[in-house]
Amino acid sequence: MELLNAFSLLTFVIVFQEEISCFSLSIPASPGYYQDGHFVIGGIFSLRVTAKDSRIKFGFNDTMNIPETDILNLTKNYQHILATVFAIEEINKNPNILFNMSLGFYLFNVDFFETKAMESSMALLSGESPPLPNYSCRPGKTDKLVAVIGGISTGISTQISRVLSLYNIPQISYAPFDASLGTRVWLQSPYQFPVHTEALYQGIIQLLLYFTWFWVGLLVPDDMRGEHFIKEITEEMINHGICVAFAEKGPVFPFFGEIGWYQLIGHLILTRVVIAFGNTHDFWPLVSLLIYGSIFGNIWITTSDWYTTISPFKQNPIYKYFRGTFLFSVHKNEILGFKDFQRSVHPRKYPHDIFIQDVWSSLFECPHFYEHGVRKLSQCEQNSSLSTRSLNVWDMDTSPLSYKIYASVHAIAQALHEELSLSANGDSFDKGGLQAPLPWKLHQFLQKGQLWRSINEEDNVNQEVSATKLDIFNYQSLQSGTKAQVKVGEFVFESHSVQHFYINEKLINVDEKQNQTPFAHCNRSCLPGFRKIQGYGNTFCCYDCDPCPAGEITNETGMDQCFKCPEDQYPNEQKNQCLPKIMAFLSHEDTLGAALISVAISLSALSAMILGLFIHYRDTPIVRANNRNLSFVLLVSLMLCFFCSLIFIGQPRTITCVLRQMIFGVVFSVAVSVILAKTFIVVVAFKAIKPGSTLKMWMVTRLSNAIVCCGSIIQVCICAIWLGTYPPFPDIDMQSEYGQIILLCNEGSTLAFYCVLGYLGFLASLSLLIAFLARRLPDTFNETKTITFSMIVFCSVWISFIPTYLSSTGKTMVAVEIFSILASSAGLLGCMFLPKCYVILLRSGGHSRKKLLKLLL
Template identity: 70%
Template sequence: MKLLIAFSPLIVPIVFQEQISCVYLTKSASSGYYQDADFVIGGLFSLRETAGDIEHRLDFKYTVDPLDVVYADLTKHYQHILAMVFAIEKINKDPNILFNMSLGFYLFNVDFIEMKAVESSMALLSGESPPIPNYSCRPEKTDKLVAVIGGISTGISTQISRVLSLYNVPQISYAPFDQSLGTRVQLQSPYQFPVHTTALYQGIIQLLLYFTWVWVGLVVPDDMRGELFLRDITEKMTNHGLCVALAEKIPEFSATDTVNPSHFMEKVTMTRVIVAFGDTHDFMIIVYLIIFYAPFGNVWITTSDWDITILPIEQNLIYTYFGGGLSFSFHMDEILGFKDFLRSVQPRKYPHDIFIQDVWSILFECPYFDQHGNRELSQCEPNGSLSTRPLHLWDMKTSPSSYKVHAAVYAIAQAVHEELSLRVEVHSFDKSVLWAPLPWKLHPFLQRGQLGRSSNEGNVANKQVSATKLDIFNYQSLQGGTKAQVKVGEFVFESHSVQHFSLNEELITWGEHHNQTPFSVCSQSCPLGFRKTPVEGKPFCCFDCILCPDGEIANKTGIYKMILNVEISRNVLNLEIYRNSSEC
């Protein structure tokens, strides 16, 4: 056992009079899924929402009891793990990437518990679960660790980084991009996949303008990421003549007791259209509030980070309140061969995968039993395929998170390749020098790639290709009751002066509450003979209509005038809206 040198309040000094040995601080909360190789990538994923997420206690005495209440088995998140396994299998089949050496993995499920993320990060460094702080008890594992992929949220990524950065181990976060993440970590912040937020904001604005939705609610998580979104989108909306009907900040799921349901419902019913900017975990409480307190049907505009279908709630109920929603997703090319790989996945193919038993039991509604400490599935379809599962349990389409995990594996493999190439060149192709590279030597190569730590929007934008494309999806109920996300349009952002928005309105369905495109205005248009007058304390979208003075009449109706320019050759609809004063 080797001593790892680091200084941190997490390190627990243990003095022995005769010899040093590994002792456990706590009962193992979750063992890892390990596959040996010449180089190993760690992976920290979130597969469940549990009672531990609610308690949110950060101390080494806390352990997750397997019998703890599981609020949600997020089976679709298992695709994130499979994306990593698939990428590693492909890399190992190519002898040129790692000089005919192999890549392995060490994977943990941390749920959404930050303490569990800390513990699993330390397990990657010590080689044992539960970990032995600051000691390497399994050097045959720890000496091979080159980088870590995780976690799914800013909070989880921050806790992982506070451990890994002590030893300068590279970490790639697959959480939604958060420009404030670098300020949360005292040492070295994780690498993130840059996102062109300007393109997303402009896409949302163009969608609102297209449907003349001028009275719009905003819902965000109560953190810095949500605060920045509110600031930026509010400015853009005002510049385009759109008004913010409400701006609601939602606390994390572990602080649900701070939410006032009646207050939230009162706010939500102020407008027909709500833009929700956050991820599945951020807005888990929203789903329950909407369903249990049953407001009228809002149209939800979201991003792909929030998957409203993922919760274990009867899907017809989910569709009743969220059907007709529109979602923006940054366009991704298909990962070649990934769908075929997913179709081939079965428990017997991966007998050492400790996660697949639970996932398979839920997906195919078949129990498992413990036999001599090993879980075995029973009464399962012998040839069950993931491609047959419904949308709320599984999606064969590659999720944005899976796409990033897959890309992160290749980024790490490329960095290892370049580091090894320098050794081979120096030692005249003596393959005996190709031992596991020191993790901190990979940083220069990762920094030259498409990943970045910068919180500067300009630097992030510079990493984008010349045009950023977003796909627009509509949550629908298809024939036979099948639920699906159907692509109905796209938005291409090249610059502030060059944007292309296209939408096939005939493909859109608005759910059970609307049989036609809903309106979202604060005040109805003033008829002929009336003029608008501002309402004190209300935005400009809200006004009263009063009679014109004797001898005068309003010669225009409506609050807005639309100018439509159709470029038939490019099948692009450009739409601009401006305010009309409707004076007498």
């Protein structure tokens, strides 16, 4: 019996001594907000920014004494606590969720310090603060703990998980999704709200492409998230032709690392559009720099984890200068009843809420005093409501983080419901002897469950979804001078091939001063008429502008290559537009065409006059010499030569293309054959009149007629073969003349064309040779001299014609041939008939002249 009493006394002393040890450490350094229930959910939040954490790293003695000026209350983060309280009250009102049992909570504020997060995690386990590791000082609190929600950043979530995973207690992190978070802890990693990063990348890229922003900067935290973000989004941007102007890593608060301040300022000056990936508190050391950089009108593209209106100042500089910011947020529905709940919040309603005092003091500027180191409100507005506060200090809309916290509470409650349901089905469920289920039993339900399931969402815990919808918001100024997030578009991502991007540009306010979309390129886009030339040592977004080469254009800005106009068009002088080409041919309205027509008609009239003169004086010796009939034929053929030149003028058609070369070849062959016959008569006639000659003049005449017929028939045969094989036809030339479509007659067979010319050259050369040899024959009416001279003119003209014809194009080519026809014909007419006309008119006596004048009049 004495032994039993001694053992009982020893047990009491040990237990009492342990209780004394626990209570002796219960200095309210980081007091929490506690509400009892059958089950308790822990919450670790960040409600303020402090200058530093002066506590010892491995001991949790509270020696921190921070002046009030070094504390920045983040009033909007108080909504995180309200979301927790609202969700728990909502669950407790529903008896079907937890079988008429209740949820409680134990909430802590750890600012943004990881050491505080570790201390608060241990306080949740021991029931007191500062905690005593591995001791439960208040089993009434600690034994009811089923799960913990926290924290706001990856670093804080990691430290919480290092403690909770030792006891296998579930943790749901509302920090931005970090794929590397599971590798930072030893045992059970925290549950995260997954974000389809591929959807975020594609949504940002679609926004950049929509505004044609191809020169973009990246600002990320200096951690694994930042490294991963830079690597993946850079690859996607390059695939879409977008360049990264700079990629800077900012120090993650509260570790103030080194950063090239002047270099970053230079980047902000030169780069208008910046993608900021990370939490707002990640960039607290850069706040002043971002305010300074916003003077240059930078446009920021962020995620829902970035709050430009987080601080509670009425004249918040970040809030003022962050105009035109675009924000991507996972689509969410508004929490039903949460706004009404916020309107009802008041310090008198929640007297045990130790955090509401500071928030209320900041929001309503209430006088306060300190009692035992705790701020107390002395006077405040009666019936004051959060709904009366301006947007820059409080927003009644649910923030993305508050929504995550609300969903986390419901996920834990759903897991508890399923665990309790199993216990009830196994007949081991006893409400009278209620005990909280072991926390580790909830893992199987959280792992297979959905964080959004209880509130009709589709995003799964720790697994990706098939389709992700992102809302696009734009920060804008309201008439009151404050800013609000205005939804301006949305992006739905199902796969790389199935994407839906919509944006209402009318709702966007990018630049308050200029009200226009900023320019975001490495350099100005090349204007129409220029092409991009890649510069040496630069990215593909930086280039030089080079004028398009001749014959090519660019009709849009920023084109990589010039292109040729269609064949029926040509570039203008600026090389930025294609103009329709002008139809070009030698027409009757052209000055050149009209002049040639006048010359042709005049020479034809002159030929007709000479023919009339020769007919009138047909019995004179000078006309009868060398066969007057041949002279008449020659004059008629020359007249036809002048007229055939008219067929070359006008728009080429099939009939004109065929006739003009045929008529030209045949008529000229007749004319040259006549000249050859005349030359033959001169030579043979002298032989015929010699004594003893067997030649008769009638034989000479018939032979000369045969020469004309044979010479003409051969040319007719050549032309017939030409027509039967490859005749001339109308054609167009779009390349020879700039800005013109030349309508021309394609000669068809070039060989046949030159055969016609060659045959004429053969006849002319033969006539020239014979006439030259017979030029000294004695006779008063010897024509060999005039024939020689006329053939020299004829041959000179056509020899000059060939190179000139080949080197000319368009109407010039036609004009050259017409000129050659007129010049050669005029040479024959002038050399052979004008001297005879002179003799007839001026040297045949006055009687003849008077008779001619009388005839003409």
